[in-house]
Amino acid sequence: MMNKRLLMISVILVVFLSAVSTSARDIDWRAYKGTQINVQLAQQPWADFIKGEIKEFEALTGIRVNLSILPEDQHRQRLAVSFASGRGDVDVFASQKHNEGVRYLMSGWYEPLEPFLNNPLLTPKDFDFEDFASLTITDATVEGVLVGIPLYSEVQIVYYNKALFAKAGINVPDTLEELKNAAILLTDRKKGVYGITLRGRGAAATTIFSGFLHSMGGSWADSDRNPMLNTPEAIKAFEFYAELIQLAGPPGSVNNHWFQCQSLMASGKAALWIDSNIFAATLLESDLANDIGFAVFPEGPGGRKPAGGGWYLSIAPSSKKQKAAWYFIQWALNKENVLKAQLNGIPTARVSAWEAPQFKELDRTPELTKATLETLQLEGTPSWGPPWVAVGEIRDVIGEAIVTAIQGGDIRSVADSVVERIQIIRDNTEKDLQ
Amino acid sequence: MSGSRNAKQIIKNIIFRILLGVVLLFYMFPLLWMVISSFKTQADNMSVPPVIIFQPTVQNYINVISDNPFLQYTFNSFYVAIFATGLALVFGLPVAYYIARFKCKKLAIAILLSRMMPGISYLVPWFILFSRLRLVGTYTGLIFTHLTVTLPLVIWIMIGFFEDIPKSYEEAAFLDGASDLTCFFRIMLPLVKPGLVSSGILTFIQSWNTFMYSVVMANHNTQTLPVAVFNFLSYGGIDWGGLTAAATLITLPVLVLALLIQRHLVSGLTFGGIKG
Amino acid sequence: MIFLLFMLVFPIIYTVWLSFHRWFASSIKEPQFVGLFNYITALSDKRFLLGILRMLYYTGGSVIIETILGLIVALLLNKEFRGRGLIRTLILLPMVATPVAISLVWLMLYDPACGVFGWFLQQIGLPSIEWVNDPKFVIPSLILVDVWMWTPLIALIGLAGLSSLPKDPYESAKIDGANSWQVFWFITLPLLRPTLMVALLFRTIDALKWFDTIWVITKGGPGFSSETLNIYIYKTAFEYLNMGYSSALLVMFFSIILAISLMLTKARRKQW
Known part of the structure; x- marks a missing residue:
């Protein structure tokens, strides 16, 4: 009798212990060896970083990664065309809520990630999803569905050239007014030095415009998503953005995307640049690395409202290799790799990376860290992009208005026609897409 | 009198030479600049005023070929262009022969019409159809769309060549008891061989250069050179050396081919319009 | 043959059918019949209407300049001189070179920071313009690329036409003592007209639907100014x-x- 009970207890104990050891044990990394997955990313510092690490993933899992890195515009177009055509040739892809979010979700182009995340056979325990900053998780959640694992703690910040500021003997601007004055003061057209470089290329410029719009007290839309781009605040923002470029920007600004701005910054031809913080890493490799400073977005009449919202990695529902695809995502964004990226100057999404003693010690850009963290503390960060479903077309329309403003066109009438046009696009698209 | 006339002649001659020089400079400059820039370092390319004397480097070419699956894209381009040309010849020759022999005007006009259609009006319906068939991104889909360019071209050029053959050749063959097919293969084809070569090369060039179809229909693995090079554009303003090196590499084969068939190029490009 | 007809006819029918429907390639729903809705929308769509104007501007500009320049080049090359064959061969190259590659080169030439063109204008004392970065100059800049690519075509067609002209009218003109300008205006041009009209027709159609260089160089920008x-x-x-x-x-x-x-074809008939 006694013996039997003992046996039972020991059986229970064994079962219990083995269960514990399973959950503690690592997942089977070789489960999908021999699979080949296609990963499509936009050209950014993180993409360059992960390109160098992929060999390790292939060795660990035996999964072959076919990495395709395209410039942002081409990346977006190819993704949309690829999904619209239903060809299952993209397994993992990077996208951004304000651009792809709602439309992709409605079209069924995002695979919900919760099931993968919660499956102990696919996700090792030390992946620790809680470690991702809550703001970044919000960025990767569309209408309550977790559609991606965040890559960045991405916010709009100020890049500036310390040497040029020191020479002119002025401080880093803290208000929009100061920003304008500094930019004008630092412009020396004869020497080919410009006070500020900002994106001017239509749709791409809307992203950077967002921070200016909201700091002027404006907004993309009201709570019913009616466009608010012809309010006095919005018009002031258009004027301000255009004036900055007219008075202190380089020639050809209306065609500049972030990479042109970045190269102007890297060659010392621009004193200020306002853009996303994720592009810092490339500048750290330039000759001027030590001259580049970082600051929080300046305050305007409507407060300090730099835009934010980061890229994330998702799985395509049309993919036939979703589990292997998930392996790639959870490996690429595990604690170790994220820390490595963080040490390379990339503002990642994991709290542990920001707080790692290693990072605090080796941080090459404490100023960038400070500016990013301070920005993240701000309340009510606006989105990079307008909130409508047909965001691609609407971004083009708003971008055209920015170009017109830079060219010195009549901003008021342009703004009115933008609002009118957005209403038409909404009428024609939102019904069907929703 | 004769002296002043001579002087006038000389001045005329000089003006003529200068004009000729200007024309030549205008046409050659961009191509030359492309080749020159591809051997320059980034610093040399960015310098203002432009540097004329510089230390040439092949680093750009090495970068382009080693950083990208450039060979894969070259293979794609060749693969697609060869099939698009081959199939166009296979389908196009009989049609051209038919039109030439039976003076089928309506069909000829239909083909001319197809030349007038903007490429995008093929692309939209084909894209939708191919999406349903899951052919977007495959070589098959790509080749098929290229056919919309190459097929009418082959037909139109070859009509001219078939028309030039005197009817008596055929009649002689029929008298000898040859069937339609043998007549076509044994007698007609050898007679239009020069046309075959030049229309083949011309279609190859057209397919090689085709951009819009390839952007939409190709994926990462099947993209052709023009698409791949277009994607270098992110470095716009950053790596001009690499860009021009890539541009030189894709243009080179076409230029060589074009020189081979220069005689037929013009009539081919105007779609045989000059003959008519 | 059936394949051919299918290839040509299917797109037209399908496009017309789809044009009466509302459908996004991203939507999961089937196309929904909306009658003339799309056409009515288009009529008040500024981007569409301005797009037509820009297309006409681009086409008109390119074709006119190309015809005039092409004719001049043809007359130049019609003379006998050393190296004529070589030049004829060389000017063939722009029209077969891969448009995407060519666009990249022009993009570089137009670049505001390191472009040779801007530098050149400065050297000869002209104010530098921003070429494709300036909405006012973007279409002319694109026309210049088009002119570069396609003038040789017109020139070579003209040359072919010139060499096949009959000799008699020239001889009688010489006897009448006409100067070379008169000869050109009253004899060469009318004789050349049929050939030129064909060239013009094809150039016009091609320019109307031209895509490659515009897309690579500007993507229709800045703003919509070259769309x-x-x-x-x-x-x-x-x-x-x-x-x-x-x-x-x-x-x-x-x-x-x-x-x-059709209009051009009619015009051509009349001249005959």
Whole structure:
């Protein structure tokens, strides 16, 4: 009798212990060896970083990664065309809520990630999803569905050239007014030095415009998503953005995307640049690395409202290799790799990376860290992009208005026609897409 | 009198030479600049005023070929262009022969019409159809769309060549008891061989250069050179050396081919319009 | 043959059918019949209407300049001189070179920071313009690229025409004592007209639907300032994925091309 009970207890104990050891044990990394997955990313510092690490993933899992890195515009177009055509040739892809979010979700182009995340056979325990900053998780959640694992703690910040500021003997601007004055003061057209470089290329410029719009007290839309781009605040923002470029920007600004701005910054031809913080890493490799400073977005009449919202990695529902695809995502964004990226100057999404003693010690850009963290503390960060479903077309329309403003066109009438046009696009698209 | 006339002649001659020089400079400059820039370092390319004397480097070419699956894209381009040309010849020759022999005007006009259609009006319906068939991104889909360019071209050029053959050749063959097919293969084809070569090369060039179809229909693995090079554009303003090196590499084969068939190029490009 | 007809006819029928529907390539729903809705939308769509104007501007500009320059080059090359064959061969190259590659080179030439053109203008004391970065100059700059690529075609066609001209009218003109300008205006040009009209027709059609260099160099920018109809339709279809609307635009686009070519063909007949 006694013996039997003992046996039972020991059986229970064994079962219990083995269960514990399973959950503690690592997942089977070789489960999908021999699979080949296609990963499509936009050209950014993180993409360059992960390109160098992929060999390790292939060795660990035996999964072959076919990495395709395209410039942002081409990346977006190819993704949309690829999904619209239903060809299952993209397994993992990077996208951004304000651009792809709602439309992709409605079209069924995002695979919900919760099931993968919660499956102990696919996700090792030390992946620790809680470690991702809550703001970044919000960025990767569309209408309550977790559609991606965040890559960045991405916010709009100020890049500036310390040497040029020191020479002119002025401080880093803290208000929009100061920003304008500094930019004008630092412009020396004869020497080919410009006070500020900002994106001017239509749709791409809307992203950077967002921070200016909201700091002027404006907004993309009201709570019913009616466009608010012809309010006095919005018009002031258009004027301000255009004036900055007219008075202190380089020639050809209306065609500049972030990479042109970045190269102007890297060659010392621009004193200020306002853009996303994720592009810092490339500048750290330039000759001027030590001259580049970082600051929080300046305050305007409507407060300090730099835009934010980061890229994330998702799985395509049309993919036939979703589990292997998930392996790639959870490996690429595990604690170790994220820390490595963080040490390379990339503002990642994991709290542990920001707080790692290693990072605090080796941080090459404490100023960038400070500016990013301070920005993240701000309340009510606006989105990079307008909130409508047909965001691609609407971004083009708003971008055209920015170009017109830079060219010195009549901003008021342009703004009115933008609002009118957005209403038409909404009428024609939102019904069907929703 | 004769002296002043001579002087006038000389001045005329000089003006003529200068004009000729200007024309030549205008046409050659961009191509030359492309080749020159591809051997320059980034610093040399960015310098203002432009540097004329510089230390040439092949680093750009090495970068382009080693950083990208450039060979894969070259293979794609060749693969697609060869099939698009081959199939166009296979389908196009009989049609051209038919039109030439039976003076089928309506069909000829239909083909001319197809030349007038903007490429995008093929692309939209084909894209939708191919999406349903899951052919977007495959070589098959790509080749098929290229056919919309190459097929009418082959037909139109070859009509001219078939028309030039005197009817008596055929009649002689029929008298000898040859069937339609043998007549076509044994007698007609050898007679239009020069046309075959030049229309083949011309279609190859057209397919090689085709951009819009390839952007939409190709994926990462099947993209052709023009698409791949277009994607270098992110470095716009950053790596001009690499860009021009890539541009030189894709243009080179076409230029060589074009020189081979220069005689037929013009009539081919105007779609045989000059003959008519 | 059936294959051929299918290839040509299917797109037309399908496009027309789709143009009466509302359908996005991203939507899971089937196309929904909306009647003439897409066409009515287009009529008040500024981007569409301005796209037509830009297309006409681009085409008109290119074709006119190309014809005049082409004729001049043809007359130059019609003379006997050493190296004529070589030059004839060399000017063939622009029109076969891969348009995407060529666009990249021009993009570099136009670059505001390191472009040779800007530098050159400065050297000869002209104010530098921003070429493709300036909405006012972007279409002329694109026309220049088109002129570079396609003038040789007109020149070579003209040359072929010149060499096949009959000799008699020239001899009688010589006897009448006409100067070379008169000879050109009253004899050469009328004789050349049929050939030139064909060349013009083809150039016009091609310019109306030209895509490659515009897309690579400007993508229709800055803003929409170089967005020709073709570019707008491409964006509607493959960036906005609005297939129904783009089909309606396509139908109108094709009608415009057809109308223009018919007009040109008629004009050609009259001259004969």
